[in-house]
Amino acid sequence: MSGQRKTAQASLEAMYRIFTIPEAPDSTLSRLDQDISRNLTGFLQDHIVALEREMGEMEKDFQDPRVPEKPIFVSEQAQFLLDKLVSQSVHTASPSFVGHMTSALPYFMLPLSKIMIALNQNLVKTETSKAFTPLERQVLGMLHHLVYGCEDAWYRQWMHDPHHALGAMCSGGTIANLTALWVARNQAFPPEGGFRGVHREGLFRALRFYGHEGAAVLVSSRGHYSLTKAADVLGIGRDNLIPVATDADNRIDPDALRDRCLELQRQKIKVLSIVGIAGTTETGHVDPLETLADIAQEFRAHFHVDAAWGGPTLFSRQHRHRLKGIEKADSVTIDAHKQLYTPQGAGMVLFRNPASVSVIEHHAQYIIRKGSKDLGSTTLEGSRPGMAMLIHSGLRIIGREGYEILIDQGIEKAQSFAAMIREHEDFELITEPELNILTYRYSPARTQAALEQADEAAAERINASLNRITRFIQKTQRERGKSFVSRTQLEPAQHNHYPCVVFRVVLANPLTTHDILSDMLEEQSGIAREERIAGERRALESAVASVLEGTEQAAQ
């Protein structure tokens, strides 16, 4: 063999080895694998550096746009990931990280995920997924039952029927909402006479054929941004995702909704869909779904409920009434990677009528042939992993009772944290928790008193200052890495709809305790007292003083 051929042969064998020879038990990667199995919490604590590094600094480790010419050792890459990536990742499982919707995972999700990855099924068709197909159909059936609670015979009839689907699994809530509105749009402009339907002829001809000047989707101003994205993608246009005013509790105002619908009707704009929210992303509030269902029916619009967050509340006997009316929805989005506690990448949309998907059905010669049970004929995505296995396992291992406990304790915790905030002299509760989400802000008792009496200009000065301090606290706390709350901007009725920066807390991690929450508040309170923000605090104090003294003088 020539030298060159020998090298080529050696390279080929090296490639062959990575497909056939397991990592040695004492390799870096195997040790990490075992560490995670033995003690996930320890692994995360040991390897994630709490202190935040500048993004610019981190980017230095990810600069090279070239794929390396020569393979590097697995151990080298493992060490690199450990030093540069794992260390600088976010401790999403930490009980003091209550700013986002990612919680700790149940332990069993880890080995199960490994089985899922090892099997590497593709759920687009039965040929590459076999039993995963009926499994996924069952998971959709279980969640459908949770929402709609049809008779057992109904599920026996439809759950595994090749021409129907109780829902569509997908990578997350955004695709779920998009799929729901896709169905809504296609149902609104079906084939008729010479018109072959919007799915075939497109939106331009559909509107022309049906004599509309446009199409719209309505949702409260607290709707998730994925709906705007969906309106864009579907050709409806972002401006036709109509935000409807909310009441003081961040719930859609049904009168305002009906008025907007009437107005659109007058403008010959078709109301495609009314979207209710079961757990808004920012404040966790639930729209009056029953009323929305009636309005949707009045305007013959598709009624969709975005329950990406709040859906699993239905497991709780105590709290499921908050979602009353969801069973009237034509479609419902639920994210499994939120309150069903699976890893990222598992969402779904459910359809009350299992024939709904027919308007988005598609087929090809080599795949998802007509009459096959292939799931891919009614999903927006093509190739998809077997995440249904993890949802199935969660539903069975945690059970209805287990999810109920998780939901109930989250809501309880939110209520007692709200009480803690109300009693604290530095903070103001902005939104009461209906589910397990609440918002508050830095606003000392004296400032709150001043705001009650302030005129518009003074209130604006004070609120602007509170916004800056709240933002500073949130940022500083995040950078220190001990705990994390997120922030958003709300226009609370109690502050005359002035845009207020608020802390947002999501209490879904069962490991979050009252002590952790109390420490978190104290840390925030301490940050507010720091020298770096003293100037701002003085400005606030002076604005507050001038209001209070002015009032005192007026009273004399």
Added chain:
Amino acid sequence: MSGQRKTAQASLEAMYRIFTIPEAPDSTLSRLDQDISRNLTGFLQDHIVALEREMGEMEKDFQDPRVPEKPIFVSEQAQFLLDKLVSQSVHTASPSFVGHMTSALPYFMLPLSKIMIALNQNLVKTETSKAFTPLERQVLGMLHHLVYGCEDAWYRQWMHDPHHALGAMCSGGTIANLTALWVARNQAFPPEGGFRGVHREGLFRALRFYGHEGAAVLVSSRGHYSLTKAADVLGIGRDNLIPVATDADNRIDPDALRDRCLELQRQKIKVLSIVGIAGTTETGHVDPLETLADIAQEFRAHFHVDAAWGGPTLFSRQHRHRLKGIEKADSVTIDAHKQLYTPQGAGMVLFRNPASVSVIEHHAQYIIRKGSKDLGSTTLEGSRPGMAMLIHSGLRIIGREGYEILIDQGIEKAQSFAAMIREHEDFELITEPELNILTYRYSPARTQAALEQADEAAAERINASLNRITRFIQKTQRERGKSFVSRTQLEPAQHNHYPCVVFRVVLANPLTTHDILSDMLEEQSGIAREERIAGERRALESAVASVLEGTEQAAQ
């Protein structure tokens, strides 16, 4: 404590435990985890039952639409999955399963996936992904460099720029294609004068404003069905995804394409995008990309290349010329879960111009704020897992050279398998492999001779019979579970475009050997001789005989 409260407390503690206490090392789940680490091949061989079970039989294990009231033990669920799901899954890693695009995975993907799941980052924003954000941007940069090969300075400028993106990561090629066409559509109808752009006003007003009667996307008739889906979703309409005729080698006919474009122009239909294919799903052929780029420019249409399958061919010095012209594409789809050998759920679209994404950019108050580096502002999906880590590891551990070897040996293997088929007396090669995909069918030498002389009616009779036998062989082989080829339907020029059922073979699994392929052919040949299909074979023989004898008589 009352009995009821005691039970509640016990349930709460049980729930707490699943989040805090690792699976015991000797538990069913831990043992499976270790088995997979030690010997994945053995695990799959031991647990997957080769023989196919009836779908109706499998469904019996997935019937109950109710979430169980009480939690079940992890071990019980693990055993259930092993018996009912794993056993009835598809051995996608098997070297004799060459019918789909899922190959064996490199071993290191397994422990790395576990780390990814354990970290459970959400790539939508830096707040829940930190270093994963620059990592993902680097991965997009590396693939961008593979396709477009810009200067290093160019990548330094744009790769981590918050207002630009070299691409968008997503769950797979379907979303990638959809994202590309979303960009194309929004770029075609930008804001102008009083018009706020299609993204805001929707497609109806866009077409009216720009004076078009419709919008179309053109692709060869071998285009992936995801493009039709995208045309539907985007409001363009499935009928406006225009299939263009191909030449005898399944490559788009540029003259036919230009004619269709001119025709559309005459009908005042806007040509939004021309899509080239780099590796068709069915036959693995590559369109003449350079010519397509010119035509796209001529009609000022977005030029997209669907290289979901063939993209990594660019790693091969020997074969990258086949994709010449791809660097002129405005956007390119590549699937990492295909020829970059990651698990399911990793696709991406790359943009030549990193400002392209501005037309689909979106922001919200609580996330992906303007000017942030959050990846979510330019992706179709919202929450997404850290799959970029697996792609990054593949690119570094396998390296350019490693991928080259994988690509080269796949194409070589396809070529020698094609030779094997040509020499075999029972089979007919239908499409020559350009990459590592080929198609063939059952058609004995004598039948092939008859087809060359047959009139239309006789040819139809023979081809229909061959279709039935080919379908029978494919189905039987799949059911026996020893090996698997897929099937599709093509209209080959050499058979006067008669719809022929063909076997389709994808040679991406490095563990597939010549012996395996040879055995597979013999198994097929054996199935064709079975009693169950004897009637059909006799009918074929008589049709063949009457052609050949007729010819002989005519010759006398």
